[in-house]
Amino acid sequence: MLKLSGQGPLYLQLYRAIQQDILTGALISGDQLPASRELAKTLSLSRNVVVQCYEQLASEGYIHSKQGAGSFISDVFIHLDSSMTQESAQIPQPTVEISQNAKSMLPMWEQYRLDLQNPITPKIDFQYGNVGVDHRLEQQLRTNLRNQGAGISPNYQHPAGLIRLREVIAKYVRQYRGVNCRADQILITNGSQEGLTIVAQMLLNPGDSVIMEDPGYRGATQSFKSVSAQISTVNVDRFGLCTEELPVTEGRGSPSHVKLLYTTPSHQFPTGGVMPLERRIALLQWAKSNQVMILEDDYDSEFRYQGPPIESIHGMDDSSQTIYMGTFSKIISPVLRTGFLVLPDQLIEPACAIQWTHNRHSPLVIQQMLGEYLDSVHFIRHLRRMRKRYSERRTVLIEALDEHFGDQIRVHGTNAGIHLTAWTSLPVERESELIQIALDHGLGIHTVTSLYRKTPKNIGLLMGYANLANSEIRKGVKILAQCVKLIDPPPH
Ligand SMILES: Cc1ncc(COP(=O)(O)O)c(C=O)c1O
Structure with a gap:
């Protein structure tokens, strides 16, 4: 059967x-x-x-x-x-x-x-992860790329990456994210995904314990699984990781020791909670007393719309127990495949050794182009432009959901990033049906179910809005409401 x-x-x-x-x-x-x-x-x-x-x-x-x-x-x-x-x-x-x-x-x-x-290309797709098309950015990157190559030695270089790019990134994260670091602590990676794998290979032996958030990012699960680590999870509420649920473990060398904790405190993935200061402090204290390394994934914090900006965990850490991970996949585009790690001193050489084995180093032409771009006024202008555009799209989405669903939908994670989550009142058993009906109506919707360890009761939608025009967002939500109505009421 x-x-x-x-x-x-x-x-x-x-x-x-x-x-x-x-x-x-x-x-x-x-x-x-x-x-x-x-x-x-x-x-x-x-x-x-x-x-x-x-x-x-x-x-x-x-x-x-x-x-x-x-x-x-x-x-x-x-x-x-x-x-x-x-x-x-x-x-x-x-x-x-x-x-x-x-x-x-x-x-x-x-x-x-x-x-x-089988690229399914519905007319309107609330696909998470897509960034907005920006012609000025495209033009600028094309111009910058045309000028690259000059001045780069034709030979292999340091695995950590070109110093100019590392210096600009260090300046940027110090200024905007409160990350307290020097350029030589930065390692350029091929996106966060490679950063995750480098950290996994550097810290975890088969069977070692790592804690993730539930629900959480599958890219991280993949990297931790790839080194046969033992993954356990801690629940998430609307303020991100529930720090009061963190287990008390014995120190290094004991079987219950947790080696690494992976977290997305600025905009929990996928629920969107922003971790408040008290929890950040609690997390750092827990990591210190249990000798656990924290991997802070700050994947989309540049786009913050409400509430005061909260410093990165890395910036609050006075015991070098945090690795900060950033990416240009959301601020610019995933096509660059460029991210970075900010490493504590004692992990710089091990990380370089792993990067040397993976790639030697990330492509130098892209690094040179990105270094130049980040150091120009164009980048700050781009950030400002995209923040304004995404903020507008987010507002349109929230308003459309409210107009068509009222209290039939619960919206979360709207303070930052380029997606939000929306919980319907439909039971999760009807998920495939809803996805199919939506597709039949030219609408792509995506759910959070597979990101949870335990299947949630209702259908939760992960709605990316960065790449949709305001009119498409309005139309998409209207279609979604029609599709939801087409699902038979659940049997009582
Ligand atoms: C939680 C999280 N971290 C990191 C990334 C970025 O990954 P990368 O830099 O490999 O493109 C994503 C992208 O979707 C993400 O959702």
């Missing part, structure tokens, strides 16, 4: 279920799949969903159809790469034993791969 995961569009859930049966040998070459109408009836799905799924399986060579006879499992040996054509897939491949590490990474990649491969 095919089991759907409950996550994502229905046709992809069905695709994954059938693909899994093929990969595990439950369905073998020559087996016939039920007719789309029949399968739709058995699973209570619309026929369109099954047809879309069969088309996807056929385009990847998993199945083929014989005119008038139906769809059959293809004679396929291995499906490591979706780009393989059917002919090459039929050449027997030697079995390759991949590492436990790679195996643990495959499921998450598989999900992302499918999204990349």
Whole structure:
């Protein structure tokens, strides 16, 4: 019996279920799949969903159809790469034993791969993570890029990155985020994602304990899992990590010792809570007395709309127990793949050693271009422009949600960043249905369910607004309200 995961569009859930049966040998070459109408009836799905799924399986060579006879499992040996054509897939491949590490990474990649491969492009998409298109920025970066290369030695350089960029970043985080650091504490990374992996490799042995927020950022889970760390979680409320729930552990060397705590205090991901000062102090005290390193992910704090700015945890730390992590993915764009770590002195060399092994260093042309840009008036102007634009879009979204849902939706995390969360009163069991109905109406919505350890009761939406015009936001929320109405009331 095919089991759907409950996550994502229905046709992809069905695709994954059938693909899994093929990969595990439950369905073998020559087996016939039920007719789309029949399968739709058995699973209570619309026929369109099954047809879309069969088309996807056929385009990847998993199945083929014989005119008038139906769809059959293809004679396929291995499906490591979706780009393989059917002919090459039929050449027997030697079995390759991949590492436990790679195996643990495959499921998450598989999900992302499918999204990349089947880009669903609804007319309006509240996709989190997209930044606003800004023509002035594009033009400026293009001009800056054209001038790059001059003055850079053609040889390998220091893994920590170009000194000019590190100096500008140090100045920037000192000034705007209260991070107390020197340029030589900065290590340039290929985005925060590489920063996470460097920290994981530097501090964690297999089985070591790391604490994350629940719900939390999957990018961090991936990096910690990649070194076989033991992940435990602490709950989050509207003020971020619940510091009073932090466990008391014994010191280094004891089995209960926690090596690392990962947190997003400026704008908790995904709930958006801003951690108040008392909790920051409590967290630092806990880390000090339990000898735990804190990894502070400050991914989108440049965009702050309400309340006084709160200094980074790093700026309050007088015991060098915090690694501060920043990224240019939100302030500028993820295409730069540039982020940075601010390291305590004793971790500078280990981090450089790891970066040297990963990449030697991040691409120097991008570093040079970024250093120049950050040091120019254009960057500050860009920040001001985007803050104003995002702030407007955020207000439009909040007002539209209020207009169409009133108290039927609870909105959180609006003080900062480029997304908010909105909790509907619909039960989580109806999530796939809502996503599908929205897609059928040209609307992309995304939920927080998979970011929680324990499935929440209601459908919570993660709504990115940075890349949508005000009119699109209004229209999108109106469509969302219509879609919610189309979901049958839950049985009482
Ligand atoms: C919590 C969090 N940290 C960091 C990032 C940025 O990652 P990167 O710098 O690798 O693009 C994101 C992006 O979505 C995020 O949500």
